[in-house]
Amino acid sequence: MHGYRGGSYGLDEPRSLRDRAGEYALLPLRIFLGVTFVYAGLDKLTDSAFLSASGPGSIGEMMQAVRDSAAIPGLVDLALKSPEGFGYAIAIGELLVGLGTLAGLWARLAALGGALISLSLWLTVSWQSTPYYYGNDLVYLMAWLPLLLAGASYWSVDALRGRRRHVRI
Numbered sequence: 001m002h003g004y005r006g007g008s009y010g011l012d013e014p015r016s017l018r019d020r021a022g023e024y025a026l027l028p029l030r031i032f033l034g035v036t037f038v039y040a041g042l043d044k045l046t047d048s049a050f051l052s053a054s055g056p057g058s059i060g061e062m063m064q065a066v067r068d069s070a071a072i073p074g075l076v077d078l079a080l081k082s083p084e085g086f087g088y089a090i091a092i093g094e095l096l097v098g099l100g101t102l103a104g105l106w107a108r109l110a111a112l113g114g115a116l117i118s119l120s121l122w123l124t125v126s127w128q129s130t131p132y133y134y135g136n137d138l139v140y141l142m143a144w145l146p147l148l149l150a151g152a153s154y155w156s157v158d159a160l161r162g163r164r165r166h167v168r169i
Contacts, residue, residue: 104156
């Protein structure tokens with residue numbers, strides 16, 4: 001019968017290549033987001049101009065520039081209370097989210113962190129992008145959602161911990 005996959009995938013029933021590919025479908029996305037966020041965090045942490053309250057290329061100057069066009073100016077005002085602190089928070093957040101995503105450690109929590117960072121950047125920095133799909137932060141927000149829903153079930157610390165828990169039971 002075409003399309004019938006009957007039974008459960010036990011040891012006596014091999015899984016097809018399509019089934020195995022489906023299991024690993026989110027792995028490229030996880031690697032891309034993890035590497036990108038690690039890079040973004042390190043890039044910010046090593047850029048003294050970015051971590052300044054004022055001056056060309058600083059987080060303070062960027063926040064001042066987007067304040068009036070942001071969807072939620074209050075978020076920008078909050079960042080402007082301590083631009084350096086906000087810059088460090090974003091950079092360290094991106095680094096931790098990226099490392100957690102790559103390792104698959106608390107993968108859903110890391111994806112939530114990535115989604116929240118992307119959402120806050122979309123509502124502030126890239127909100128004025130016209131048309132809306134030119135703003136890359138919205139794309140990153142949407143990319144985090146599958147990982148938030150599915151977690152990291154393969155090649156991850158979470159999966160390893162899950163298998164260990166299952167063996168003990």
